[in-house]
Amino acid sequence: xxxxLNIAVVGLGQVGNYLLNELNTKKKxxxxxxxxxxxxxxxxxxxxxxxxxxxxxxxIFFKNPLDIFKLNKVDILFEAIGMSDGISKKVxxxxxxxxxxxxxxxxxxxxxxxxxxxxxxxxxxxxxxxEASVAGGIPILRTIKEGLATNKITKVYGILxxxxxxxxxxxxxxxxxxxxxxxxxxxxxxxxxxxxxxxxNGFDAFAKVRILSALAFNTKISKYKCLMEGIEKIELxxxxxxxxxxxxxxxxxxxxxxxxxxxxxxxxxLVSKNSYIGNVSGVMNAVILEGKPVGESILQGEGAGPGPxxxxxxxxxxxxxxxxxxxxxxxxxNKRKSxxxxxxxxxxxxxxxRFEVKDKPGVLSRITNRLAQYKISVKRMIQxxxxxxxxxxxxxxxxxxxxxNSNNCLAKFxxxxxxxxxxxxxxxxx
Amino acid sequence: xxxxLNIAVVGLGQVGNYLLNELNTKKKxxxxxxxxxxxxxxxxxxxxxxxxxxxxxxxIFFKNPLDIFKLNKVDILFEAIGMSDGISKKVxxxxxxxxxxxxxxxxxxxxxxxxxxxxxxxxxxxxxxxEASVAGGIPILRTIKEGLATNKITKVYGILxxxxxxxxxxxxxxxxxxxxxxxxxxxxxxxxxxxxxxxxNGFDAFAKVRILSALAFNTKISKYKCLMEGIEKIELxxxxxxxxxxxxxxxxxxxxxxxxxxxxxxxxxLVSKNSYIGNVSGVMNAVILEGKPVGESILQGEGAGPGPxxxxxxxxxxxxxxxxxxxxxxxxxNKRKSxxxxxxxxxxxxxxxRFEVKDKPGVLSRITNRLAQYKISVKRMIQxxxxxxxxxxxxxxxxxxxxxNSNNCLAKFxxxxxxxxxxxxxxxxx
Numbered sequence: 001x002x003x004x005l006n007i008a009v010v011g012l013g014q015v016g017n018y019l020l021n022e023l024n025t026k027k028k029x030x031x032x033x034x035x036x037x038x039x040x041x042x043x044x045x046x047x048x049x050x051x052x053x054x055x056x057x058x059x060i061f062f063k064n065p066l067d068i069f070k071l072n073k074v075d076i077l078f079e080a081i082g083m084s085d086g087i088s089k090k091v092x093x094x095x096x097x098x099x100x101x102x103x104x105x106x107x108x109x110x111x112x113x114x115x116x117x118x119x120x121x122x123x124x125x126x127x128x129x130x131e132a133s134v135a136g137g138i139p140i141l142r143t144i145k146e147g148l149a150t151n152k153i154t155k156v157y158g159i160l161x162x163x164x165x166x167x168x169x170x171x172x173x174x175x176x177x178x179x180x181x182x183x184x185x186x187x188x189x190x191x192x193x194x195x196x197x198x199x200x201n202g203f204d205a206f207a208k209v210r211i212l213s214a215l216a217f218n219t220k221i222s223k224y225k226c227l228m229e230g231i232e233k234i235e236l237x238x239x240x241x242x243x244x245x246x247x248x249x250x251x252x253x254x255x256x257x258x259x260x261x262x263x264x265x266x267x268x269x270l271v272s273k274n275s276y277i278g279n280v281s282g283v284m285n286a287v288i289l290e291g292k293p294v295g296e297s298i299l300q301g302e303g304a305g306p307g308p309x310x311x312x313x314x315x316x317x318x319x320x321x322x323x324x325x326x327x328x329x330x331x332x333x334n335k336r337k338s339x340x341x342x343x344x345x346x347x348x349x350x351x352x353x354r355f356e357v358k359d360k361p362g363v364l365s366r367i368t369n370r371l372a373q374y375k376i377s378v379k380r381m382i383q384x385x386x387x388x389x390x391x392x393x394x395x396x397x398x399x400x401x402x403x404x405n406s407n408n409c410l411a412k413f414x415x416x417x418x419x420x421x422x423x424x425x426x427x428x429x430x
Numbered sequence: 431x432x433x434x435l436n437i438a439v440v441g442l443g444q445v446g447n448y449l450l451n452e453l454n455t456k457k458k459x460x461x462x463x464x465x466x467x468x469x470x471x472x473x474x475x476x477x478x479x480x481x482x483x484x485x486x487x488x489x490i491f492f493k494n495p496l497d498i499f500k501l502n503k504v505d506i507l508f509e510a511i512g513m514s515d516g517i518s519k520k521v522x523x524x525x526x527x528x529x530x531x532x533x534x535x536x537x538x539x540x541x542x543x544x545x546x547x548x549x550x551x552x553x554x555x556x557x558x559x560x561e562a563s564v565a566g567g568i569p570i571l572r573t574i575k576e577g578l579a580t581n582k583i584t585k586v587y588g589i590l591x592x593x594x595x596x597x598x599x600x601x602x603x604x605x606x607x608x609x610x611x612x613x614x615x616x617x618x619x620x621x622x623x624x625x626x627x628x629x630x631n632g633f634d635a636f637a638k639v640r641i642l643s644a645l646a647f648n649t650k651i652s653k654y655k656c657l658m659e660g661i662e663k664i665e666l667x668x669x670x671x672x673x674x675x676x677x678x679x680x681x682x683x684x685x686x687x688x689x690x691x692x693x694x695x696x697x698x699x700l701v702s703k704n705s706y707i708g709n710v711s712g713v714m715n716a717v718i719l720e721g722k723p724v725g726e727s728i729l730q731g732e733g734a735g736p737g738p739x740x741x742x743x744x745x746x747x748x749x750x751x752x753x754x755x756x757x758x759x760x761x762x763x764n765k766r767k768s769x770x771x772x773x774x775x776x777x778x779x780x781x782x783x784r785f786e787v788k789d790k791p792g793v794l795s796r797i798t799n800r801l802a803q804y805k806i807s808v809k810r811m812i813q814x815x816x817x818x819x820x821x822x823x824x825x826x827x828x829x830x831x832x833x834x835n836s837n838n839c840l841a842k843f844x845x846x847x848x849x850x851x852x853x854x855x856x857x858x859x860x
Contacts, residue, residue, distance in 0.1 A: 022723070137725060143573065147561075147573070148567075149745055151741055292737070293452070294732065297729075300727070300728035301727035330463060331462050
């Protein structure tokens with residue numbers, strides 16, 4: 001490898017701008033560790049005039065990132081635009097085809113086109129690194145690819161979306177509603193001001209689960225959608241009842257191999273108040289790996305923000321500067337297997353079911369009869385009357401039952417006029 | 431690098447023997463990840479006949495490990511004997527001089543001779559890897575060297591000795607004495623059956639702190655002994671009082687830079703029952719890193735045992751097989767700085783002090799007067815009488831004070847005949 005390497009940074013939002021500053025201020029340190037000198041030769045963003053925290057050198061500014069390739073002298077490119085397709089994909093593709101190493105925090109892109117881009121990188125004998133795409137500053141991908149390589153990983157799960165975790169923690173602490181806490185999160189910069197949907201509906205966490213599965217199980221990125229639910233339907237009431245039951249609600253991303261099939265899911269879970277995962281609060285991310293022979297490993301850290309993200313982007317840079325060409329997913333692309341998707345209907349959990357009902361005789365017995373009809377057995381039941389409104393809240397904790405069964409059972413309540421809304425279902429993580 | 435590499439394993443205790451089996455059973459996987467084939471050409475141990483879990487090929491057995499070098503065909507050597515000097519040092523030195531890569535879990539060796547051996551490795555252009563020397567299966571060294579490289583780390587601390595953590599957890603759970611729980615730990619294989627001293631007096635954790643500091647701060651391994659205390663003096667009584675105060679006792683290893691000086695220490699700490707570190711129980715290890723820009727990162731996993739240790743040893747092997755020569759401590763040996771040691775006299779903490787006193791008038795006022803004389807101010811005091819024995823237990827939680835001050839103050843109580851034993855001091859970790 002050359003002694004001097006030319007760098008381009010495409011996308012100068014919060015992350016790209018922070019990264020640029022880190023690259024500028026840490027050149028000496030990078031040379032000390034790797035023996036290589038870096039030189040930033042091109043930056044690109046939509047708007048040169050946008051107010052940014054760190055100054056951008058206008059002499060190397062490109063409005064159209066594709067023009068950067070005409071320079072013909074870039075060795076390593078950072079893509080920090082963040083789209084799953086469009087110009088993000090185009091820039092990364094073009095870079096790899098031009099034998100330029102690519103580093104990106106773009107989970108949407110990697111979870112959708114990772115297999116194709118990994119092949120492109122391997123064919124062109126360059127690196128494609130994406131440590132920052134999952135869990136911000138936590139070096140989780142490197143840990144799976146290197147630190148825990150040769151372990152047989154059977155399950156990887158955790159808190160992968162800082163926005164959701166912040167909202168759930170803050171609802172519990174402040175006893176405030178989802179809507180109000182979301183506004184607070186937006187003010188603090190923890191949630192997108194415009195459209196926070198991708199954080200709240202589980203999509204963001206699901207993209208990370210996809211990348212984690214591919215690395216943990218040496219499989220192609222799955223195209224199947226197993227089960228994806230966000231936190232949008234969680235009410236303060238559920239959080240408070242959970243507390244009474246010594247439980248907490250967390251949005252978990254889970255990936256595991258069940259009977260040789262891949263099961264990937266993101267959904268709110270009830271976990272014990274005293275469990276490790278129950279105590280990961282605020283914007284923190286945490287990933288738990290179960291492997292042999294290593295046992296259970298936990299990594300926790302800040303999951304988002306320009307600082308932690310830049311930390312991971314720079315670790316990718318060092319990895320490239322240190323030399324050898326690495327396979328983007330740890331093993332050669334053609335050795336990564338396709339894997340069947342586990343049938344979500346068979347996914348089995350104990351459930352928390354909350355019914356809002358009219359407070360009149362017979363309603364409770366209709367609920368329990370219907371559950372019995374579907375062989376869903378009740379472990380615990382709490383009925384709280386709301387005399388003033390002639391209503392009652394019925395919370396039932398069930399023994400284990402399958403998704404198919406619970407879906408079929410709950411659908412039957414739709415026609416029951418005494419059941420005031422579709423029951424809230426939260427799975428209990430064991 | 432060659433396509434086929436010859437491996438030697440020296441030391442066939444629990445770890446060496448387990449590793450040998452892993453190497454034999456994971457050859458294909460290693461080839462898949464690295465494209466390299468491994469071949470075990472030599473093993474060595476004191477006693478060929480010792481009963482071992484996994485069979486050893488006697489055709490490649492060497493009683494004297496130094497005879498292995500006469501083969502002249504070893505590329506990578508695992509040292510798993512575990513001594514800080516003697517044959518362990520001799521084997522590693524000879525291997526490096528013969529341009530053989532070395533992998534070792536030997537913290538005693540690395541914390542004592544790491545600088546010298548790193549120079550030897552660099553001079554001979556081979557790798558010296560020791561991921562398994564700190565925190566078993568947790569890839570903490572790789573995380574500092576690679577995943578978090580370019581971060582400015584300011585503090586690294588954690589639970590680094592599984593034996594001590596098991597004993598403290600189990601004393602709390604079973605309400606049993608130190609001596610009884612130690613016996614239990616020995617039965618379960620968590621503590622050395624013969625001489626568990628190095629685990630219990632803090633020495634083992636201190637060796638790990640030394641290695642962590644060198645990596646986190648890019649410094650030479652310190653030769654100074656800042657403060658090292660084990661758990662030997664912790665009584666069940668202290669654990670129970672801690673519980674009443676919503677605290678738990680943990681043996682922490684801490685390394686940080688204070689005013690440009692290195693401060694390394696191992697001692698029992700009182701931590702909040704609700705803190706993350708207060709909830710790491712049993713034989714688990716946990717390391718917490720504070721860095722910029724990454725923020726706080728936590729890694730937790732099984733800290734000992736042949737499985738987790740082998741996981742780390744194999745990650746080192748993969749790292750070597752993947753190619754480039756790495757500096758043992760991340761940056762070139764001659765760039766690692768020597769650093770002054772922080773004066774332990776200035777180390778400042780809130781303290782838990784337990785006095786066992788004769789239950790008679792004036793004793794308590796003598797204690798509080800003496801504390802006042804040394805300007806140690808009292809935050810909280812709990813006196814529990816033991817009428818039957820005409821004794822009392824006085825527990826005082828102080829505001830912050832320096833080591834020098836507290837040592838001088840407590841020494842004064844030696845001559846006081848009403849103070850039945852030298853006061854127990856446990857520092858409160860903030």
